[in-house]
Amino acid sequence: MKKAVIFDLDGTLANTIESLTYCGNRALQKFGLPSFTQEDYKYFVGDGSAVLVRRALTKAGDAELTHYDEVYEEYCRLFAKDCMYQVRPYDGIIPLLEELKKKGIRIAVLSNKPHENSVSVVETLFGKDYFDCIQGQKAGIPKKPDPAGVFKIEEYLGLAPEDFLYVGDTSVDMRTGKNAGLFTVGVLWGFRDRKELEDNHADVIIEKPAELLEFL
Numbered sequence: 547m548k549k550a551v552i553f554d555l556d557g558t559l560a561n562t563i564e565s566l567t568y569c570g571n572r573a574l575q576k577f578g579l580p581s582f583t584q585e586d587y588k589y590f591v592g593d594g595s596a597v598l599v600r601r602a603l604t605k606a607g608d609a610e611l612t613h614y615d616e617v618y619e620e621y622c623r624l625f626a627k628d629c630m631y632q633v634r635p636y637d638g639i640i641p642l643l644e645e646l647k648k649k650g651i652r653i654a655v656l657s658n659k660p661h662e663n664s665v666s667v668v669e670t671l672f673g674k675d676y677f678d679c680i681q682g683q684k685a686g687i688p689k690k691p692d693p694a695g696v697f698k699i700e701e702y703l704g705l706a707p708e709d710f711l712y713v714g715d716t717s718v719d720m721r722t723g724k725n726a727g728l729f730t731v732g733v734l735w736g737f738r739d740r741k742e743l744e745d746n747h748a749d750v751i752i753e754k755p756a757e758l759l760e761f762l
Contacts, residue, residue: 554714557736
C-alpha cells in the first residue's frame, strides 16, 4: 500500500484558472496588450509565472519579449494580491483528501506557483496544517519537471519513492513524477487533455478524484 500522495496544485487540487486569467489579462492590458481566454491560459500555465508571462507575450505578438520585465513585475504584484480570485477545490477533492487522511496516507503539494502563493492558496482552501507538506517554487530549488521538489518532500516525510503516488494534470507533472521514479496518475478534470497525459507516459489516467483510491 502507498504511504503518501503528492498533488499538483493548479488544475489538480484547485481550479485556479480564473485567478490566473484575471491577473494575467490585467497585467497585459496595463501595457496596451491583448487579453486572452481561460482556454489560452490553460496552456500558458504549468511552468511557473515567468514562463506564463513569456507565453502570453509571445501569443500577443511580442516574440522578442520587449515588454517582459514590466508585464512580469505587474503580474507578480497583481497575483500577490488576487491569487485567490474565484479559486475553489474541484468537486470530489475534499472527500478524497478526507478519505486519504482516514487511511493514514500522508498528503503533500508540489507546485511551480511561488511558494508563498502556494501556501496561501492551500491554507485558504483546506486550512492550516491540513497537508503534511507544501512545496512551492523557491530560489535554489529547480522547478518541475526537475525532481528536486519531489526529493525535498521525500526527505521531509522520510519515505521512499515506492511509497508515493504522484498526481497531476499536465505534461510537466507526468515528467516530474517519472523523473523522480514515482507512479504517476494523470487527471482529466484539470487544464490539459488525455493525449497530453498519455504522450507523457502517465501510468494511469483518472476522470474523478475518488478513482485515485483504487491505486493505493
